[in-house]
Amino acid sequence: MQKSLSVYDSDGSTFAPLVVIELVSETKEEAIAWLLNRVRDKQQDGGDGDGFLSMAECQYIIKHELDNLRAKDEAHVPGYPKMKLYPGKSVIRRMQSKGILVQVFPLHEKEELKRLSFSWFKKIKLSFQPLDDIRHYFGEGMALYFGFLEYFTLALIPMALIGIPYYLFDWEDYDKFTVFAGFNLVWCTVILELWKRLSASLAYGWGTLSRKKAFEEPRPGFHGVLGVNPVTGRAEPLYSNAKRQLRIYLVSVPFVLLCLYLSLYVMMIYFDMEGWALMIHDEEPTFWTGLLLFIPSIIYAVVIEIMNLIYRYAAEFLTGWENHRLESTFQNHLVLKVLVFNFFNCFASLFYIAFVMQDMVLLRQSLATLLITSQILNQIMEAFLPYWLQRRRNKKAHKRMIKTMEDKELPLSEQVKLEADMSTYLGTFDDYLELFLLFGYVSLFSCVYPLAAVLVVLNNVTEVYSDAFKMCKVFKRPFSEPAANIGVWQLAFEAMSVIAVVTNCALIGMSPKVKSYFPESETQLILWVVGFEHFLLASKFILTFVIPDVPKHIQIKLSRLEFESLEALKKRVKHFGKDKLQNLG
């Protein structure tokens, strides 16, 4: 059915296959021969890296080389006169977009995977995750995600511990939440600062901390009129920035605004449903009408999830259509679009209940329902659905795969076929997005529903296991990405923590207890709360400056590295001078 060729099979000896390139079955022989030749040319340029590099690093290098396999003087793909090429065009990308090349993916390594799964999720005992092993197998980007997930869960535990007695003893005492809101304020600032330091320690250990960003090539999907790149001087598609700005401001921005309006509209329907349920319950309160009260929130939570999902695809399509030249710009625009909508979609109703309706009972009920429903849905969508789909798709093959994982003596061709059929992991984006929303629920409103932290801890513990499981068993092995930090997500979480400060201050100002301190004048109360909030925001920014992002001991190591390289340079320069003198004398 499909033809597979592996990059490193040219010498015929025993070797560990790293990456698979899958072509459609009827591919012409001359195209295959040509592609093989071009890949081998590349191969002779680079080193082999046996043993010196981790497997994830080798695969990253191969990925990079394949992405940069560019047409030289070929006018078209051999055997396919209609598939035009021009010097500098990415070969893999053209073959992929024209449908000859099905996919490129790295292979799982059974032995390593077995060891990793065992230390990661197969043993029951409570322990930290094997981040170094994860990094070795999946690369730094993935390891940082799991490191962050673990850190976030641990950071939530004090919150959860305070939340439980709070929840148990003060269920109906809305006044007490000021203490919790105050704790919330400090918590969300401190944990993000500490994470930066932890992340720097991890990245230092993996050697990616002071990594200079590689020179960015245009992303594979980028297209335009052939021109000369002003930086490299190479022939390359160029796309006018003005056109891109027009697309962004005339299409993307209105689209996002329209979606926000739709979300607002759905929210209003939810409030109507809520009022209708309340009316029925008030007319003749029974157990069943009590249950009915939760139905609107559950439906709304499901609708929110569906809207998020649809919007996610629309945003990806739109951002691709904006035709950004670099992958990093593409990612930034995508993240911005998705974050704005998801934030609005998930939290608008809660803000409305809290500050316009000022109904703390409804806020608590709505928050709890949203949180629990979305967690359940997420677990289903993320781990069980792909697993189940795949199971259904090829029950037979799957059985063989399960066997493979235990029995390592399956022939290579079988393994490649099996893995080619596994789902593709689309990157850490959705996983971070989920954590971001959970962080929002906890940091914004957990003072009115202290159990939120407990629920999120429980969710995260299962999340660790289901994410680990899906990475090892459900998905094709993803290409690894070197990373020094969690990138744009650090910024997103910090923005959320600023919003959390504002929200919690407002909630504190609305509590009856605080109000009772200013019985004569509401103006005085508001001015005090606003003053307090400004003070907190200022402290937050000062804290961000004062706490160093890199721990002291790592700073010293980095400076030593810098100093030593400077000294080596000095010696080299002196040496060079002497050599010159000898040549002259």
Add this chain to the structure above:
Amino acid sequence: MQKSLSVYDSDGSTFAPLVVIELVSETKEEAIAWLLNRVRDKQQDGGDGDGFLSMAECQYIIKHELDNLRAKDEAHVPGYPKMKLYPGKSVIRRMQSKGILVQVFPLHEKEELKRLSFSWFKKIKLSFQPLDDIRHYFGEGMALYFGFLEYFTLALIPMALIGIPYYLFDWEDYDKFTVFAGFNLVWCTVILELWKRLSASLAYGWGTLSRKKAFEEPRPGFHGVLGVNPVTGRAEPLYSNAKRQLRIYLVSVPFVLLCLYLSLYVMMIYFDMEGWALMIHDEEPTFWTGLLLFIPSIIYAVVIEIMNLIYRYAAEFLTGWENHRLESTFQNHLVLKVLVFNFFNCFASLFYIAFVMQDMVLLRQSLATLLITSQILNQIMEAFLPYWLQRRRNKKAHKRMIKTMEDKELPLSEQVKLEADMSTYLGTFDDYLELFLLFGYVSLFSCVYPLAAVLVVLNNVTEVYSDAFKMCKVFKRPFSEPAANIGVWQLAFEAMSVIAVVTNCALIGMSPKVKSYFPESETQLILWVVGFEHFLLASKFILTFVIPDVPKHIQIKLSRLEFESLEALKKRVKHFGKDKLQNLG
């Protein structure tokens, strides 16, 4: 009276003297001989740099080498058994602190100086400053200061243009200031963002933009117990961080707080005086009692300036005593101390009048008096006082110096004597501080006194001339500092612009016109103003992210540089590989 030796006089031929080291007159011969030897040893290590480097750069290199002239195995300064040395101790610093070495300073170059002064401040016609020439003669740090001064003045002109008719026609109409406050808000955000881009363009032209920070040696004044530096492995004085923190939190912080309290106390005395003057005026209003109303503000302004001056020295002493290892940390702590106090000292009374007393007439009067008095005092203190002092000190020598500037054929020894007696320029700190306070007056309160911008523009125009004059005629030539931006001052100005947003929003909220929109509820008004302010602050931060700090065309040039160095590296690696093969074959 004093013995002078110049670093580069060893070969006796004609040469351009760059730096002067002044020793006290009774210095022992053996110490002089030893120092000369040590300096010459250093000299042989380095290159000469004729023609390739600008004069400012040569002097910077000599300064750096002199600062890093460290004792090897000398136990003491030859001839002075009591002046102990240990390996690694800075020789120049020890000789300076023990009083043998009076000063080290670079020499003015008459021809260059003449040309520079002519294009800078001698011609009357309106033109931009010769930033490139300033940079060539005084280095990038100074050129950036003058560039910023010029930019700030130009940026104020629209403000001043709006201010004049405003002032002329709406003198008593307090309502109209909301428009001006709104303009203020946008103005102070935008100009700082644009300055970053302009500064990047300047620094790119001077080659300092992508300059990596040099490895920082301990600052000369740093002392401690001899130990091993964990980074360099060298013997070096170490000072425990805990001790330093104790000094900061137990001495410096209480001292700053005490000073703030004193400043508050003085402010209260000012308000008493103000009330007393008003009482006299109200009893029997004449022209003279009308004048009397301004007296308290004038006295207060003078007192503020004196307090700032005294505090400035105290802060420098305290920060030195805190014993920071690096010059950059020292500077940060000094700037922080001085900024906090100066901000409080200058603006506390205005904030009090605006928001506690809510007396806009007094605010306007107080602001005008403070601004005008402090400008006059500053001009006197900065340019005329040093000039006059020096004139008095050595009238004769000064006459000769004035002659020197015209007549270039004065013998070198005479020139050195003359320049050694000129005052020492203490760096751009005080100049930036003055601009910072002026920026504060304009951005915080100019909506109630629109002439403020006009006054500051006038002040800045004279400031350019008096600063240029003092750099060329009054002060010894300072050592140049390479710089890529205005450093910590960018941050300080941005912090001020955030405070300006908050202040202007509050002023808008207090205006009778805005109040009249919410006749029924003060709470509504405050909530709207706070909401508006949060929206503005959020936009400000988003703007800071969205506007790139480096203009596009310079980004392209930088990427090309990076790309070309990468390509060169690739070639080198290939070449290296071939060489290796040839060696093997």
